[in-house]
Amino acid sequence: MTVTVTADMTMSLDGYIAGTDHSVANPAGNGADQIGGWIHAQSSWRERTGLGGGESDHDSEIMREWFEATGAVVMGRLMYDSGVEFWGDNPPFRAPVFVLTNRPGPTLVKEGGTTFTFVTDGIDSALDKAKAVSGGRNVDIAGGAHTVQQYLKARLVDELQLHVIPVLLGGGLRLFDNLGLGSHALEPIRVVDTPGATHLKYRILK
């Protein structure tokens, strides 16, 4: 069974996924609150996080599509540490999540189908584990920047979707900031333009 590996990232037009001085305590960084705004306003996200309400529009459909297509998730430790409190007892993933880390720990079982499994033996192992439990659906490399770069560099990503926010941040954490990334030819899959973001989806040619 072939499993598609996706990476979905939200970034400013000038390529930043967080502002300056980002950290676990300040994951969006300074001046970059709008980066996550297109997600948090949407009904599909709010439904998943138990908040209810929100806007039902193209942005929401993009988010819903991601939830429906994704069978397992891989993320870096910093993203996990930054998000776990915010996601709460019933995280929106509702799928197995594999966290790349040097610190082993027991798997955390949350409500709604989300589990967090800590993988200490590298990106190939995490991806294999995710593929094995994705039920044939996509495995998404959810972030952060360094984790996505590692998978891109290893040419393990099949589809890349960028949600481009209409702002120039002028500084912060770059999505693409890795001299060893190498060149990748892309085939455009689609563009969805909404007031909140421009959603650019590409197939990465091997």
Place this chain on the structure above:
Amino acid sequence: MTVTVTADMTMSLDGYIAGTDHSVANPAGNGADQIGGWIHAQSSWRERTGLGGGESDHDSEIMREWFEATGAVVMGRLMYDSGVEFWGDNPPFRAPVFVLTNRPGPTLVKEGGTTFTFVTDGIDSALDKAKAVSGGRNVDIAGGAHTVQQYLKARLVDELQLHVIPVLLGGGLRLFDNLGLGSHALEPIRVVDTPGATHLKYRILK
């Protein structure tokens, strides 16, 4: 008369306008030939450069729109030095071009309405000179990266259009690589998606 100041740049999805080791002798840099490809294949560009033929499609319309809307151009010295031989005796601009430089020189008068005037007293002066002769049409900041950054930083650009090429270059000359740029809020104007490029146009909010 209000003149709109535009900046139009072609970049890879990861934000590079040229590959590594770019120079006057190798303006596209290594591995980045496709950056200019969407322009050079188009009938509107080929018509302007006397080549004829080429593809008439949305990409060509974007280029034609730029030619029709632009009454004067500002560019950096490196862009001029890199392009002047390629543009030949009848450059495609057919409008006054102001070149930012430290080296004064006489204005060059080419065929078809293009002139190259060398401006040594700064970006405000070059923009004022360009506005004065644009006939109410746009003044375009044509590049390169450093020149566009200077005008963005001074908050002198009204509209920013990026032509995003479907490739990850992984390294090279960044369009946005300037810690002093500051944050700019953008209002999306439109997205035109073509096989050659995704054309993203924004108004910069002041």
